[in-house]
Amino acid sequence: MKYQSQKVALYYFVGALVLFLSQVSFGALAGAVYVWPNLLSETIPFSVIRMIHTNSLIVWLLMGFMGASYYLIAEEAETEIYSPLIAKIQFWLFLFGGAAAIVGYLMGIHGGREFLEQPTWIKVAIVVVALMFLFNLTMTVLKGRKTAVSMVLIVGLWGVALLFLFAFYNPVNLVLDKMFWWFVVHLWVEGVWELVMASILAFLMIKLTGVDREVVEKWLYLIVSLALFTGLLGTGHHYYWIGTPGYWQWIGSVFSTLEVAPFFAMVLFTFYMVWKGGRTHPNKAALLWCLGCSVFAFFGAGVWGFLHTLSNVNYYSHGTQITAAHGHLAFYGAYVMVNIAIMTYAMPKLIGREPYRQMLNMWGFWVTSSGVAFMTFTLTFAGTIQAHVQRFLGESYMDVQDQLGFFYILRLGSGLVVVIGAFMIVYSLFVPGREARRVSPSAHSQAAE
């Protein structure tokens, strides 16, 4: 750590990881309700469990992005953060908003648009938090060095905030409601979040492999260009069956298929940089997460996304367990993993230690990744049967679900493995243990990252 103010990232990482545990725990609970349908049905209905699962995910990923941004922006801009105080206030406000939302959900206070269930005042608080954050970040860059990494990051984050404004638009006409709902959902994960992800990976590649910034930054622009050129019109893959014109079927099919390209480019990028850099960085776990991230994102978003994105396939698969399979692997591969990558890299630096608990962290990687991968397979099988029997043969929804019980048991099992893996990861990051050596002052200035 080169700049004292980078320390604010620690708040965000800790907050994010706690919410990560909440996310996977409620996820496992939801998986258990699939197996034992009467479980908690009178106390916390499935709808509320799921809401807490998805909202915890979104909030912790955003919180992680914020921590990552504060951490890397200081080094990129080569200056202290404009206001560490704003950063701290902003953190507590965000945490409070997130916690209030969850408590509210448990008491039955929520809206009813998927992922945007937060009551309006919490949405307003989120906007305030975002503005404080963006102001702070932008001011930091303005007074320091302007690199491609920080520019792409900031453009991405401004995009995240601006698109969120569509969450306030809720017309009576359901078709319009859905059209603009996807401005938040799709244009986030298949648009501006990719910018954030790519710039974090670019920063980590510069630090971990030692390849020239010049090279890394060209790759960065290539990746984010591919992401937005395809992802904007790729929104069409959600406009097939919601009351929008038929032309979206081919526009959505073509452009969303091309959305695979930026994810493939990220695989090439990370592996090529590691190969080209050829130097071994002591934080092997961080490197593992970077490589794992690009590969899992490619499979989750790219391969599993393509699987059901063509309109004539989507006609049968739309809204089945295939969608659930894809959602899990894509979110994990792209956004969970990039967050854990930067945390694994930055945590030791933030607390002034040499990389610690590398073995446990890497075990956490393999356990969690296997769990998510297996869950994806079981849901894909379940979804394929569902699409065939319900959509093609025309059996009723509930009858088909009764035939999928076996897959839901396997899914619950893999979910529990994910919970174990998540606890391993969080423990390995939070508890350096005695063996973690302090960074000696001289070594600190040498290891120039």
Added chain:
Amino acid sequence: MNERLSISAARNIFYGGTIFFAVIFIALVINSVNYATDSETSNASELNEKVALGKEVWERNSCINCHTLFGEGAYFAPELGNVWVRRGGREDAEGAADFIKEWMKSQPSGVEGRRQMPQFNLSEEELEGLVEFFKWTSGVNTQNWPPNDEG
């Protein structure tokens, strides 16, 4: 990567291309908004206060976190965008309306081993709104989706 491509050229391609695709996207979205609000191409003119109330009831109780609506939502319970059609609303509107209201009143079923739906304690007016909402959604032109009435 390519030596001839300078960083500033790469940056300009990124910004220029993004603006290009964003403009096309926005133009198509505007066209689609017209499509979804014009009475020639949509059933938007049939929206009324009851439908609005129904949508509000749908949201307040977060039905979307179990059900799907036009295939979007949770995948824990049946599709409801076409429930009106599935329960015979086109042939017998009164029968379908009664079915939906009675259904809402009789939850949870409490049957062991079956997924449970909560009791939402809706007023007669809210139930009426919900029925109108479902009737309206079944009239949206979804390009023949779902493939059959089972949703």
